[in-house]
Amino acid sequence: MNMPAIKTEPATAIVAPAAAPVATPVVTMTPNRPPRAEKYLKMAKETAVRVVPPLIVIALLMLFWELVCRRTGSALPPPSKVFNDTKELIFDPFFDRGGIDKGLFWHLSASLQRVALGYSIAAVVGVALGTLVGQSVWAMRGLDPLFQVLRTIPPLAWLPLALAAFRDGQPSAIFVIFITSIWPIIINTAVGIRNIPQDYRNVAAVVQLNPLEFFGKIMIPAAAPYIFTGLRIGIGLSWLAIIAAEMLIGGVGIGFFIWDAWNSSHISEIILALFYVGIIGFVLDRLIAGLGKIVTRGTSAG
Numbered sequence: 001m002n003m004p005a006i007k008t009e010p011a012t013a014i015v016a017p018a019a020a021p022v023a024t025p026v027v028t029m030t031p032n033r034p035p036r037a038e039k040y041l042k043m044a045k046e047t048a049v050r051v052v053p054p055l056i057v058i059a060l061l062m063l064f065w066e067l068v069c070r071r072t073g074s075a076l077p078p079p080s081k082v083f084n085d086t087k088e089l090i091f092d093p094f095f096d097r098g099g100i101d102k103g104l105f106w107h108l109s110a111s112l113q114r115v116a117l118g119y120s121i122a123a124v125v126g127v128a129l130g131t132l133v134g135q136s137v138w139a140m141r142g143l144d145p146l147f148q149v150l151r152t153i154p155p156l157a158w159l160p161l162a163l164a165a166f167r168d169g170q171p172s173a174i175f176v177i178f179i180t181s182i183w184p185i186i187i188n189t190a191v192g193i194r195n196i197p198q199d200y201r202n203v204a205a206v207v208q209l210n211p212l213e214f215f216g217k218i219m220i221p222a223a224a225p226y227i228f229t230g231l232r233i234g235i236g237l238s239w240l241a242i243i244a245a246e247m248l249i250g251g252v253g254i255g256f257f258i259w260d261a262w263n264s265s266h267i268s269e270i271i272l273a274l275f276y277v278g279i280i281g282f283v284l285d286r287l288i289a290g291l292g293k294i295v296t297r298g299t300s301a302g
Helices: 036-069 079-085 087-091 104-135 137-150 155-166 169-194 198-206 211-249 254-263 267-296
Strands: none
Touching: 036 079, 079 087, 079 267, 087 267, 104 137, 104 169, 104 211, 104 254, 104 267, 137 169, 155 169, 155 211, 169 211, 198 211, 211 254, 211 267, 254 267
């Protein structure tokens, strides 16, 4: 028996409509910044660590000085008497009554001008001679013994010779500053030049740098930490030399101010002047050290 054929339709798959793309949120990571109050608190703590210990030491020293010098028969005045005796100089450093009767600002300014001129000349000449001695074996053999002998001569020993040559106190004082501060600059520059790595010299030979380019691009940057060490020593010696020289040449200057105060038996004025001398010497050293860090990008001694 024949069964009727059943006609079937091809099955079609039911496709669900594609879902719309879902936007994924973008998460941005922001750095975890401490609150402003915590930032300022951290800065205050760092400042306190640096400032508080010296202040405590100074306060203890002042207290000891006060207790020791308040006794009857003490040769030196206590800090309270120094302040009372020098109030005019402290609060009015700009007075000018003519001649050498001037405030401490003018004395310090005159000394700093002499130091700036003499030290600048010493820095230029010292770096040049140090480079020559460090680069040339013959120059080192010929000049280094002479430098070692001359640098041992005390600064004031040069003053009579300078006065005889220049016949004036101003250039004589500048010469004393120059001749005192130049030796550490020469010696440290020469050491820095001799310690330039040989690889630097080989690279300069490969790229065919001329002597001027080699000096500016290789020698000075490589020897800069040594150079600034010499410059720091030199600025300290300059400030020491001018104080001593001005005691003898006279005129306006902090050295002469100290000597004149001694002749007038004004011990409190001497102590005040010494305080200013120490502070300015410290500031000059910090300035050269800061400049060295900038030029050498932190490789020089701070």
